[in-house]
Amino acid sequence: MSVYEPEALIAQDIDAYLDQHQHKSLLRFITCGSVDDGKSTLIGRLLYESKMIFEDQLAALEADSKRVGTQGQNIDFALLVDGLAAEREQGITIDVAYRFFTTDKRKFIVADTPGHEQYTRNMVTGASTADLAVILIDARKGVLTQTRRHSYLAHLLGIRKLVLAVNKMDLVGYDQAIYQAIVDDYAAFAASIGIAHFTPMPISGYQGDNVTTRSANTPWYQGPTLIGHLETVDLDIAADQAKPFRLPVQWVNRPNQDFRGFAGLIAGGTVKPGDQVRILPSGRVTTVSRIVTFDGDLAVAVAGQSVTLTLADEVDCSRGDVIAAADDPCQVADQFEATIVWMAAEPMLPGRPYWLKLGTQLVSATIQAPKYQVNVNTMAHLAAKTLDLNAIGVANLSTDRPISFESYADSRDLGGFILIDKMTNATVAAGMLHFSLRRSQNVHWQAFDVGREAHARLKNQKPAVLWFTGLSGAGKSTIANTVEKKLLRMNRHTFLLDGDNVRHGLNKDLGFTDADRVENIRRVGEVARLMTDAGLVVLTAFISPFRAEREMVRQMMAPGEFFEIFVDTPLAEAEKRDVKGLYQKARAGKLKNFTGIDSPYEPPEHPDLRIDTSIMTPDEAAELVIALLLGEL
């Protein structure tokens, strides 16, 4: 059955066997195919053929095959790999699963990724760690939309080794003409999206043709078997080690005063004691003293190894910094163009800050509206204002501080990033940096002699932002107005920014979608910040429905200068008042995206002040706000 007959060696000379297996290399690959392409069957066969299935598992498999299998009385290899109980009942894989098998030459980690359209996310996840992709095609169906999508995604994620496995050849009578037509068809498509090279092969996962042994059914095929190819394909180890040295610092090892080591996994290149290195983003240059490991100091360390370096000088270096070749460091920037794969049910909100994790760096980042979205079936560019679940687009983004990076094409480790929602902590997107925007290199912060302290001193006050948030009609503007009048009488220099008024000018290009609401608040936040730099006490009256944006504005301000005031009026009460008649319109469906009706309001969890308008007058509320500002609460 199998070409692997390791039993003989194991039985005769276990030491020789162990020695052989300790020198195996590792290949990670993904399999992609449509629902019925026979992917699980092929993976099941690979496991089976490499003797990774034990007798008891085989017995269970045979029993399962008879009970729920789709292959009649024969073994249904797919049952070996289909996983979680619910999925098994549905008969489809719905997540990424990792499988393992080994031959004498290599260990393999297989990411099993599903073919359904809505699971772009899972395929991207599986492809991110793969060196090679096996694209499965049903010989009866030829190149399908899904085939194009899988190939595009594999290519997008930087996989340059593709195997085109034309499967189910047994069901087309091992017909060479059918095979060749599919390969030609695919070749034309591959060239159109920039895939320079792929390795086609005719196989049958079910019958085992050309999986581990050359099949007598395809005498016209001269290429390698699937396993033969996977065992021998070049792993790019030499190329990775020839790249310039990069070590993203994960952790500073400081067990005592005499030792300070910088730990991390080498993302590219080679390092030796004595090498000159540059710490990024600071740019300080120093020399590597030692490469410290549990097994003794190393004379050389290479890409893919986890090591600890010590440096000759006492330079500032901590988690998030990158230790790079001094004469060929990576770039540092804070504005980029990137491809973004959106992975959350909540759509992307341009302008909203997300956490961005790249290498060991975690920064706050905002994404602009996409330049375009890619239709993953046709690769056509579409206009888009946002990105929904499983959408792929290209957009500019900026980070709140410079990060060390490389383009994704040069380095997965320093060019691939994830975006994290600041409220839910969910991973909402994956991204790949293309390049930094030139303007980020050319726009510098200008320092002036008259600073914010001077402005504030002249006015004899401490700048502040009094941020009123609450439903439409809650009383924000009324209370803010009363507060401002009182402050004026106290000789305070103030300015009131009102939601309706700002939308007549600065923000008149914005509507009321979630994305526009985010941008509205971002701009108001920036204006309020400039006004605090000018020394003013700023009052703002905006619904500002989302916690994330209110938090973003808080982060913009100097510590202690932002006060979130929750004007808490129940929806029923605000609707009853309906000063502007807006609730009536919204209820009648004449006004879309109205907060409280068909757009959410996220009340503050820990406001600096909560005003219950059902128990106090605007004047009493204003007194409370002033007490808050003066630090009397």
Next chain:
Amino acid sequence: MSVELTHLRRLEAESIHIFREVVAEAESPVMLYSVGKDSAVMLHLARKAFFPASPPFPMLHVDTTWKFRAMYEMRERMAAESGMQLLVHQNPDAMARGINPFDHGSLHTDLWKTEGLKQALDKYGFDAAFGGARRDEEKSRAKERIFSFRSANHRWDPKNQRPELWRLYNTRKAKGESIRVFPISNWTELDIWQYIHLESIPIVPLYFAEERPTVERDGLILMVDDDRFRLKPGERPVMRSVRFRTLGCYPLSGAVESQAKTLPEVIQEMLLTTTSERQGRAIDHDQAASMEKKKQEGYF
């Protein structure tokens, strides 16, 4: 000229990277230590990750009081050797009720292990716990993330796990939530044995064949490790040359008859044998998906 990295070196580098990532980002990590071979490898990797420092977290043994004596000896030895703090938790409720594997069946595992683990994590306030589970152990584990998030009441929600791309792990979490981290997810049983061999990692002698007092029950060979073992009428311990492929509570761990006294011989037997690792463990026999259910309830 390039340096070749073997599959074991690449697995090692990945595991070390995971350990460091957690220590850099979690507030209070802990390593769950079960004294078995997977724990032995995990501990070894942790020591490598932080050398020359000791691993900057304690090791936690959720004890059932029913482990093999040789396991308790190994636990003390490894704690001393690694320089790590050893925490032992025994569920006081299970202790008071005298829960044992002879009378209480699966309740024994539920209370001592599942409940005991939750109690210990809550007691010390750990927000990240390293565990030695591997994806090749069982079908549902093939889909488990390396970083697995648990709600404040320790439940695992298979529909709500985060995608893991590249080497980027999102470790952010709300207060009360915790992470189970599996640094050896991508190791197989064969990798584990080869690595133990290559690195000369100390493991409990029970993994090697030796003459031991045993009885045979329901198709399992059980070792009579101390006088708490309840012999049935007419049952007599018989000396057999046995070893264990997996270690747990001694009255629940099935031995295999074996002559393998050295590590290469054990690996040789493992490779030539045709029953998978978990068969010696009583927990999985009920249903194919039972591990998944246990996981949702908080079993590691």
